[in-house]
Amino acid sequence: MIMRPLTYTPTIGGRRLPNLLQRHRPRHPEVFVPKSAATIAAVAAAASSPGSPTTSRPSTSHGTTVEDPFLQQDTSWQDYSEGDTSYGQYSYHPSEGSQVDGISQRLDDVRLLLFYAVLRRANEGPQYYDDSYASHHYDEAAAYFATAPAPVFIRQPLHYHLYTPTTTPDFVPSTTNTHFVPPSSDLRQLLQQRSETTRGIALPGLNLPEELQGYHTLVPLEITGAGAERRKFGNWYTTVYRAIKASDGLPYILRRIENYRLLNPAAFASVDFWSNLKHPSIVGMKEAFSTRAFDDYSLVVVYAYHPNAETLHDVHLKQTNPPPGTSSTTSASTFSPRSRFHSPAATQYNQQQTGLLIGQQPPIPERTMWSYIVQIASAIKKVHEAGHALRSLDANKILLTSQNRIRLSLCGTMDILMHDTPQDMHMLQQDDLTQFGRLIFALCCGVPGASSGPHFQKSIDHLLRFYGQEMKSLALWLISKTNVKSIDSVLDSIRYRVLQEQEDALSGMDRLEHELQGELENARLVRLMTKFGFINERPEFAREPRWSETGDRYIVKLFRDYVFHQVDEHGNPVLDMSHVLSCLNKLDAGTDERIMLVARDEQSCLVVSYKDVRTCIEGAFNDLAKAAMNSPAAYKHR
Numbered sequence: 335m336i337m338r339p340l341t342y343t344p345t346i347g348g349r350r351l352p353n354l355l356q357r358h359r360p361r362h363p364e365v366f367v368p369k370s371a372a373t374i375a376a377v378a379a380a381a382s383s384p385g386s387p388t389t390s391r392p393s394t395s396h397g398t399t400v401e402d403p404f405l406q407q408d409t410s411w412q413d414y415s416e417g418d419t420s421y422g423q424y425s426y427h428p429s430e431g432s433q434v435d436g437i438s439q440r441l442d443d444v445r446l447l448l449f450y451a452v453l454r455r456a457n458e459g460p461q462y463y464d465d466s467y468a469s470h471h472y473d474e475a476a477a478y479f480a481t482a483p484a485p486v487f488i489r490q491p492l493h494y495h496l497y498t499p500t501t502t503p504d505f506v507p508s509t510t511n512t513h514f515v516p517p518s519s520d521l522r523q524l525l526q527q528r529s530e531t532t533r534g535i536a537l538p539g540l541n542l543p544e545e546l547q548g549y550h551t552l553v554p555l556e557i558t559g560a561g562a563e564r565r566k567f568g569n570w571y572t573t574v575y576r577a578i579k580a581s582d583g584l585p586y587i588l589r590r591i592e593n594y595r596l597l598n599p600a601a602f603a604s605v606d607f608w609s610n611l612k613h614p615s616i617v618g619m620k621e622a623f624s625t626r627a628f629d630d631y632s633l634v635v636v637y638a639y640h641p642n643a644e645t646l647h648d649v650h651l652k653q654t655n656p657p658p659g660t661s662s663t664t665s666a667s668t669f670s671p672r673s674r675f676h677s678p679a680a681t682q683y684n685q686q687q688t689g690l691l692i693g694q695q696p697p698i699p700e701r702t703m704w705s706y707i708v709q710i711a712s713a714i715k716k717v718h719e720a721g722h723a724l725r726s727l728d729a730n731k732i733l734l735t736s737q738n739r740i741r742l743s744l745c746g747t748m749d750i751l752m753h754d755t756p757q758d759m760h761m762l763q764q765d766d767l768t769q770f771g772r773l774i775f776a777l778c779c780g781v782p783g784a785s786s787g788p789h790f791q792k793s794i795d796h797l798l799r800f801y802g803q804e805m806k807s808l809a810l811w812l813i814s815k816t817n818v819k820s821i822d823s824v825l826d827s828i829r830y831r832v833l834q835e836q837e838d839a840l841s842g843m844d845r846l847e848h849e850l851q852g853e854l855e856n857a858r859l860v861r862l863m864t865k866f867g868f869i870n871e872r873p874e875f876a877r878e879p880r881w882s883e884t885g886d887r888y889i890v891k892l893f894r895d896y897v898f899h900q901v902d903e904h905g906n907p908v909l910d911m912s913h914v915l916s917c918l919n920k921l922d923a924g925t926d927e928r929i930m931l932v933a934r935d936e937q938s939c940l941v942v943s944y945k946d947v948r949t950c951i952e953g954a955f956n957d958l959a960k961a962a963m964n965s966p967a968a969y970k971h972r
């Protein structure tokens with residue numbers, strides 16, 4: 335689509351000139367500096383010889399010197415007359431049909447406009463030039479218009495080559511749903527939802543502390559108050575809040591253990607270990623403190639926040655899943671759209687469940703199940719190797735934070751709570767593995783207590799039927815009390831699954847890198863827009879139009895109009911994002927494609943390439959930067 339920034343509708347010799355470009359009346363009249371007759375003659379000569387080389391063009395400040403806008407507009411005539419053939423690959427072919435007809439029409443339009451511009455200049459002669467000059471140029475222009483070959487002026491289409499080259503989509507398909515990374519469009523939506531959730535605020539009237547230990551804006555992430563179903567963690571009730579840390583402005587999770595009176599600061603001895611432990615499948619701990627801000631003695635453990643995370647219990651084990659939004663908590667905006675991670679099979683299975691193992695399909699696909707197992711095993715390995723134990727491995731305390739990505743959410747809290755009860759570490763680690771086995775049973779069968787009770791045999795049959803011998807053996811081995819187990823043995827036995835996990839993780843990384851590459855363009859465009867903002871309409875030059883109406887700044891100003899202030903034939907604003915993005919990308923790439931910029935008073939136009947405009951922006955920005963050097967505090971970064 336060709337954008338037409340100005341429309342002229344006068345007629346010459348009964349022929350109506352084209353509605354080429356339209357522009358509102360200028361708010362500020364341009365200041366013109368008359369040019370010398372010698373220069374005009376040179377420009378006219380250039381305009382009259384269509385094949386004349388670019389070097390005959392008067393100099394501009396972007397590679398040449400121009401003192402005023404008129405001079406620049408003159409160069410445009412010659413630009414059009416050059417019949418540039420350097421656009422070989424985009425050149426006009428008559429056989430191209432209707433689209434080409436349109437282009438041809440536009441070429442005619444351009445030629446007519448140029449003719450008219452020459453004519454107008456000639457007619458305006460007395461204001462700036464003598465009559466002989468005007469009549470001379472009338473003839474020149476008429477002759478030119480009659481004989482000049484159609485200039486090749488074809489809009490260079492915006493293609494991917496204007497962006498940073500990336501891997502071909504064939505190798506990194508962005509539309510397929512990979513194990514860890516959903517298709518691009520879903521990923522974008524997911525990230526936007528997270529961003530929205532992160533900014534959600536609590537409903538008023540919750541009587542939450544305004545501030546505690548440097549955290550503010552608390553938002554509860556689970557249902558509290560009368561009627562809420564609550565489970566105890568050990569002997570305590572816990573509540574999870576999101577809060578903003580004042581010192582860095584970032585959101586964190588505050589897990590509050592209610593009515594826990596901490597008497598011995600030695601309880602925090604393990605906080606150092608847990609806050610230094612980094613593992614992709616463990617929610618990082620930041621710090622812990624006791625507080626009376628909730629009008630009781632509470633212990634608060636601070637963790638990393640993963641927006642819209644859900645527990646594996648909520649996703650896979652809940653018997654019936656309330657529709658999104660109805661699981662409302664004290665703050666509706668804080669609950670995540672849980673349907674995102676639901677496997678339809680799981681929902682169907684759960685809905686069929688009545689506590690018995692009668693499902694017709696596995697609640698969790700086998701690949702996902704193995705993925706969970708590998709991630710949990712890897713987290714256990716990290717903790718056991720460091721001489722610690724998880725002490726809690728429950729579907730309620732494992733978060734699904736993105737597609738098939740899980741994280742253990744409560745690591746370290748039990749160490750604080752049970753600091754005064756000495757325990758044998760080996761036993762605790764054995765217990766971790768037993769809990770791991772129970773968790774596998776629960777998730778595979780879709781029932782929390784599947785590894786015990788009267789349904790145990792049915793659970794084993796179910797595991798065998800839907801997940802095979804390997805899964806059944808692993809789960810049974812983990813829950814058995816007779817073996818001395820180790821996480822290394824577990825990892826040995828599932829090494830094929832570990833490899834598959836690594837493959838999927840690396841592919842996911844490639845996908846995300848590819849996505850990130852696309853976002854690089856945003857930074858480029860923001861940078862350009864920032865420069866525009868610095869250069870255009872500077873108030874300190876408001877009374878000095880020569881700053882903005884001459885040289886580089888004038889081109890930048892006209893280009894800004896061309897990009898952002900397009901109007902249609904009726905004078906209505908054209909708000910075309912793709913035009914803006916296309917222009918800015920071409921500008922950033924500095925292409926040789928040329929565009930016609932028209933003054934606001936419609937009295938002049940000039941043809942420049944994106945490369946020229948880019949040079950002008952750099953020039954104008956450098957002028958400002960030099961001035962800003964006098965005030966180093968104000969000049970930070972280009």
Ligand SMILES: Nc1ncnc2c1ncn2[C@@H]1O[C@H](COP(=O)(O)OP(=O)(O)OP(=O)(O)O)[C@@H](O)[C@H]1O
Pocket residue numbers: 555556564565566567572573574587617637638639640641642643644645647648730731733743
């Ligand atoms: N690190 C975290 N980042 C984001 N959200 C979290 C985080 N930890 C917990 N949550 C959210 O807080 C909610 C409550 O967490 P909690 O661990 O108490 O789970 P729960 O399902 O309420 O378990 P229980 O019923 O045993 O208390 C979870 O459903 C989850 O959505």
